[in-house]
Amino acid sequence: xxxxxxxxxxxxxxxxxxxxxxxxxxxxxxxxxxxxxxxxxxxxxxxxxxxxxxxxxxxxxxxxxxxxxxxxxxxxxxxxxxxxxxxxxxxxxxxxxxxxxxxxxxxxxxxxxxxxxxxxxxxxxxxxxxxxxxxxxxxxxxxxxxxxxxxxxxxxxxxxxxxxxxxxxxxxxxxxxxxxxxxxxxxxxxxxxxxxxxxxxxxxxxxxxxxxxxxxxxxxxxxxxxxxxxxxxxx
Amino acid sequence: xxxxxxxxxxxxxxxxxxxxxxxxxxxxxxxxxxxxxxxxxxxxxxxxxxxxxxxxxxxxxxxxxxxxxxxxxxxxxxxxxxxxxxxxxxxxxxxxxxxxxxxxxxxxxxxxxxxxxxxxxxxxxxxxxxxxxxxxxxxxxxxxxxxxxxxxxxxxxxxxxxxxxxxxxxxxxxxxxxxxxxxxxxxxxxxxxxxxxxxxxxxxxxxxxxxxxxxxxxxxxxxxxxxxxxxxxxxxxxxxxxxxxxxxxxxxxxxxxxxxxx
Numbered sequence: 001x002x003x004x005x006x007x008x009x010x011x012x013x014x015x016x017x018x019x020x021x022x023x024x025x026x027x028x029x030x031x032x033x034x035x036x037x038x039x040x041x042x043x044x045x046x047x048x049x050x051x052x053x054x055x056x057x058x059x060x061x062x063x064x065x066x067x068x069x070x071x072x073x074x075x076x077x078x079x080x081x082x083x084x085x086x087x088x089x090x091x092x093x094x095x096x097x098x099x100x101x102x103x104x105x106x107x108x109x110x111x112x113x114x115x116x117x118x119x120x121x122x123x124x125x126x127x128x129x130x131x132x133x134x135x136x137x138x139x140x141x142x143x144x145x146x147x148x149x150x151x152x153x154x155x156x157x158x159x160x161x162x163x164x165x166x167x168x169x170x171x172x173x174x175x176x177x178x179x180x181x182x183x184x185x186x187x188x189x190x191x192x193x194x195x196x197x198x199x200x201x202x203x204x205x206x207x208x209x210x211x212x213x214x215x216x217x218x219x220x221x222x223x224x225x226x227x228x229x230x231x232x233x234x235x
Numbered sequence: 236x237x238x239x240x241x242x243x244x245x246x247x248x249x250x251x252x253x254x255x256x257x258x259x260x261x262x263x264x265x266x267x268x269x270x271x272x273x274x275x276x277x278x279x280x281x282x283x284x285x286x287x288x289x290x291x292x293x294x295x296x297x298x299x300x301x302x303x304x305x306x307x308x309x310x311x312x313x314x315x316x317x318x319x320x321x322x323x324x325x326x327x328x329x330x331x332x333x334x335x336x337x338x339x340x341x342x343x344x345x346x347x348x349x350x351x352x353x354x355x356x357x358x359x360x361x362x363x364x365x366x367x368x369x370x371x372x373x374x375x376x377x378x379x380x381x382x383x384x385x386x387x388x389x390x391x392x393x394x395x396x397x398x399x400x401x402x403x404x405x406x407x408x409x410x411x412x413x414x415x416x417x418x419x420x421x422x423x424x425x426x427x428x429x430x431x432x433x434x435x436x437x438x439x440x441x442x443x444x445x446x447x448x449x450x451x452x453x454x455x456x457x458x459x460x461x462x463x464x465x466x467x468x469x470x471x472x473x474x475x476x477x478x479x480x481x482x483x484x485x486x487x488x489x490x491x492x493x494x495x496x497x
Contacts, residue, residue: 006237006239006242016241017239019239019242021242021246022242022245022246022249025246025249026249028253029249029252029253029256032253032256032257032261033253033256033257033260036256036257036260036261037260040260040261040264040265040268043264043265043268044268045268045269045271045272045275046271046272046275053265053268056261056265057265057268057269060261060262060265060266060269061269076266079262079266080254080257080258080262081254083257083262084250084253084254084257084258087257088250088253104246107242108237108238109238109239109240109242109243109246110242110243110246112238112243113242113243113244113245113246113247113249113250114246114250116243116247117247117250117251
């Protein structure tokens with residue numbers, strides 16, 4: 001039984017191994033791209049719209065509203081990044097209902113890659129919004145003595161992001177594997193359903209934390225404190 | 236639990252590619268479609284608002300026009316009512332005048348008819364009476380009747396008024412003046428002497444007296460002095476009969492006028 005997709009190697013080229021993590025990630029990317037293209041190829045902007053277009057509009061509108069509620073900023077600039085985080089993680093976790101599929105998010109490499117993406121995106125959005133000096137100034141506020149702690153916070157929350165998602169995704173697969181060996185008929189199904197819910201929640205948590213971090217770095221000084229309190233309260 | 240950094244790098248690249256793909260095939264088209272639809276809805280709302288405003292303006296305009304039309308109608312009705320009242324008043328006045336004219340014409344006609352009738356009655360009565368009287372007097376006329384007439388004439392002479400008496404006395408004083416006695420029948424000698432004697436007595440002198448017969452008098456005698464005259468005849472009684480007949484018709488006239496008015 002494979003708990004991590006990294007252990008499932010399809011092809012080896014020298015020291016590099018093409019694992020199921022990459023394969024299933026490509027599969028997810030392919031599915032999302034093809035389905036999006038197929039649906040958005042014939043969009044209707046008046047009259048009746050197709051159910052799938054309606055679903056995508058609900059999805060995009062929901063993501064935009066969520067980003068706006070959390071960041072109190074225009075969601076259009078954050079939507080591609082945060083929305084893709086949510087959709088990728090959610091689809092990756094939801095597809096685990098398919099036999100033989102192993103979620104890429106169960107790989108610590110994948111969650112680390114996503115956490116590093118957030119880690120990199122935070123200063124990029126912050127500098128783009130406030131300028132380099134304005135972004136760096138927040139590390140020495142309210143006092144320069146806070147600088148080490150702020151830097152540690154940046155790294156630790158990135159690690160926490162990666163470990164949280166990896167732990168939840170991996171533990172779901174592990175629990176199912178253990179239960180199958182003990183009670184092979186009823187409980188694995190229940191745990192699989194619970195895993196679907198957990199996977200969706202993890203996708204939401206990861207995306208919301210990402211937008212909280214990004215918005216915190218990008219927003220203006222006068223509303224920073226208020227929004228920090230608001231965001232932490234929501235989380 | 237280990238991290239393969241090559242896989243991490245590959246997943247970062249994969250994630251960035253996925254961002255690009257979804258941005259191209261999902262977020263962009265969906266956002267544009269929703270924006271276009273929102274814009275269209277906004278335009279339709281603006282059109283609807285503009286149409287509603289135009290409808291409201293049109294409604295106010297029509298309301299104003301309807302008020303004007305109603306006012307004009309009221310004015311026309313009022314003018315027509317006044318004109319009708321005036322016309323009715325004029326027609327009533329005209330009708331009253333016509334009726335009054337007709338009534339007056341009818342009354343005039345009636346008055347003419349009455350007068351014609353009275354004249355006719357008087358003429359017939361007089362004619363018949365005269366015929367009867369003449370017949371009766373002709374049958375009764377004898378010396379006694381004529382003596383009675385002469386006696387009554389003499390009484391009338393003796394009771395004549397002062398003016399006539401004064402003129403009679405003046406005539407007696409003048410030689411050229413004469414008294415003319417006209418009678419409906421031939422006076423006998425005795426009657427003439429009685430009359431002469433009476434005139435001479437009341438005139439205190441000799442008066443020249445001439446006698447003549449006349450058809451104007453009916454069974455009567457008349458004394459003429461210049462423009463004065465004293466007589467006794469049936470003419471006066473016939474005149475009285477005529478007056479009484481006229482009075483009788485005059486008394487009946489108000490009833491006729493009332494009936495004519497009705």
